[in-house]
Amino acid sequence: MPSAISTGASAPPIVEVAELAREFGSRRAVAGVTFSLAPGKCLALFGPNGAGKTTLLRVLAGLLKPTSGSARVAGIPLPGGPLARSRIGLISHHTMLYEALSPRENVSFTAQLYGIRDSRARVEDSLRRMSMLERADTPIRSLSRGMQQRVSIARAMVHSPQLVLADEPYSGLDESGARALTALLGELRSAGTAIIVVTHNLAEGLSLATHAAVMQRGKFLRYDSADRIDAGSYAATYREALAANG
Amino acid sequence: MADILSAAWLIARKDLSIEFRTRSAFFSAVVFALLGLVIFYYAWDPTAVTATDLAPGVLWVIFTFSGLLGLHRSFGVETADHAIDGLLASPASREAIFLGKAIANLIFVGAVQAIAIPALALFYNLRLGAVAGPLIAIAILAAIGLVAVGTLFSAMAVNTRLAELLLPMLALPFFVPIVIAAAQATAKLLSGRPVIEVGAWLKLLLAFDIVFVAACTLAYPFTVED
Numbered sequence: 001m002p003s004a005i006s007t008g009a010s011a012p013p014i015v016e017v018a019e020l021a022r023e024f025g026s027r028r029a030v031a032g033v034t035f036s037l038a039p040g041k042c043l044a045l046f047g048p049n050g051a052g053k054t055t056l057l058r059v060l061a062g063l064l065k066p067t068s069g070s071a072r073v074a075g076i077p078l079p080g081g082p083l084a085r086s087r088i089g090l091i092s093h094h095t096m097l098y099e100a101l102s103p104r105e106n107v108s109f110t111a112q113l114y115g116i117r118d119s120r121a122r123v124e125d126s127l128r129r130m131s132m133l134e135r136a137d138t139p140i141r142s143l144s145r146g147m148q149q150r151v152s153i154a155r156a157m158v159h160s161p162q163l164v165l166a167d168e169p170y171s172g173l174d175e176s177g178a179r180a181l182t183a184l185l186g187e188l189r190s191a192g193t194a195i196i197v198v199t200h201n202l203a204e205g206l207s208l209a210t211h212a213a214v215m216q217r218g219k220f221l222r223y224d225s226a227d228r229i230d231a232g233s234y235a236a237t238y239r240e241a242l243a244a245n246g
Numbered sequence: 247m248a249d250i251l252s253a254a255w256l257i258a259r260k261d262l263s264i265e266f267r268t269r270s271a272f273f274s275a276v277v278f279a280l281l282g283l284v285i286f287y288y289a290w291d292p293t294a295v296t297a298t299d300l301a302p303g304v305l306w307v308i309f310t311f312s313g314l315l316g317l318h319r320s321f322g323v324e325t326a327d328h329a330i331d332g333l334l335a336s337p338a339s340r341e342a343i344f345l346g347k348a349i350a351n352l353i354f355v356g357a358v359q360a361i362a363i364p365a366l367a368l369f370y371n372l373r374l375g376a377v378a379g380p381l382i383a384i385a386i387l388a389a390i391g392l393v394a395v396g397t398l399f400s401a402m403a404v405n406t407r408l409a410e411l412l413l414p415m416l417a418l419p420f421f422v423p424i425v426i427a428a429a430q431a432t433a434k435l436l437s438g439r440p441v442i443e444v445g446a447w448l449k450l451l452l453a454f455d456i457v458f459v460a461a462c463t464l465a466y467p468f469t470v471e472d
Contacts, residue, residue, distance in 0.1 A: 061331075061335045062334070062335060063331060063334055063335055065471060081339075082249075082337035082338070082339060083337070085335055085336060085337045086336075086337040088335065090331070090332070090335045092328065092331065094327050094328035094331065095327045095328075096327060096328050096329050096331050096332035097327060097329060097332075098260070098264055098323065098326075098329055099326055099327070100263075100264045100267040100268050100323075101260070101263065101264065101267070105263070109256070109260050110332065110336065112256050113253065113256060113257075113333075113336045113337070113338050114336060114337060115337065139267075148327075155332070
């Protein structure tokens with residue numbers, strides 16, 4: 001592997017990660033990862049369970065401190081406090097929603113937390129994009145898992161983040177929800193948002209990605225840019241990583 | 247500072263909206279407080295102990311334990327589907343998250359007090375009109391200290407398997423000095439001593455509040471930084 005991986009050279013990168021490591025006791029969840037990601041690029045991250053993908057995303061989201069190495073988001077070193085966090089949108093397989101509140105209240109709360117003035121229009125737009133306007137006033141607990149995931153995505157996008165970290169975002173979505181998410185991520189990319197998406201579905205990941213990586217035991221086992229991504233060989237590497245993981 | 251307070255109020259409003267919708271913790275706390283009053287009332291021998299001697303102890307035992315019910319809920323609402331990650335990944339500072347939770351808890355405890363104090367006066371036939379002002383001051387000052395400590399330990403305990411057991415075990419020793427000061431001040435008030443004699447206990451409560459609010463606000467980020 002090259003010591004530094006760059007995903008787009010023209011614009012200053014949104015994400016710069018250098019020899020990033022995160023340990024939990026004696027276990028190295030992320031073991032010296034280096035890459036950068038330019039605006040409008042999408043890195044699809046594959047790997048078996050426990051490979052360190054979610055930990056890497058949590059470090060970039062400011063939820064975990066790196067043990068060593070460095071990471072920058074929009075030029076701000078992590079953990080970078082409120083300014084860095086305001087640039088990031090986090091989607092997870094956990095919805096991070098309050099089940100007693102409605103979709104509108106959940107998204108509105110997030111919008112206000114991110115300091116969006118006149119948030120009403122942005123909230124409506126986010127919910128509309130995920131086709132959730134009709135159920136916007138239904139308590140979250142009354143919605144299906146897929147609908148909750150749609151609201152969670154609307155929540156993560158309401159502040160127009162520069163970097164979207166999506167950890168298994170398709171989890172729980174039906175076909176129409178998955179299409180809406182793919183379209184939304186495509187729109188965000190066109191608008192210059194950088195995206196890191198973790199998924200176990202190679203087809204979904206590669207359809208979005210300008211770059212792809214397979215992670216195993218905290219390291220990038222393989223990394224390719226869009227013009228060199230070959231779905232067949234990627235599938236083989238991914239299967240090898242899964243087999244090695246047992 | 248304005249950003250912190252604005253985010254804190256936003257978080258407090260969200261917590262209160264959730265509690266208003268579910269009312270689970272509030273009803274539990276009020277029922278617990280009223281049941282406590284009833285039990286103490288029927289265990290009380292008025293010929294051995296006067297109402298003014300017994301009431302302050304009863305009041306603060308009830309507040310302490312009913313408050314714990316609300317404090318446990320405080321971070322409990324954040325654990326369902328990892329809502330806390332959404333808060334921590336937002337630009338709201340850790341201090342704002344703590345203060346928001348503490349403000350919501352303070353309003354929660356205040357609402358329980360607003361029901362329990364008149365109920366206490368009713369059960370023990372206390373005339374609180376003349377001492378209402380100082381009694382409210384004691385209740386507010388004591389609630390601030392209890393809530394600061396309880397909110398911090400709620401954050402620490404929430405991710406453990408024995409959260410409901412751990413919270414009282416961690417918090418109660420720190421509640422002791424606040425409860426002693428509050429109970430002593432209340433006893434003096436109810437026994438008809440001049441308000442000036444309560445002043446020293448009020449100052450002590452204020453000192454506890456300043457120390458606990460500052461220390462807990464500064465300590466909270468360490469409970470969530472992994």
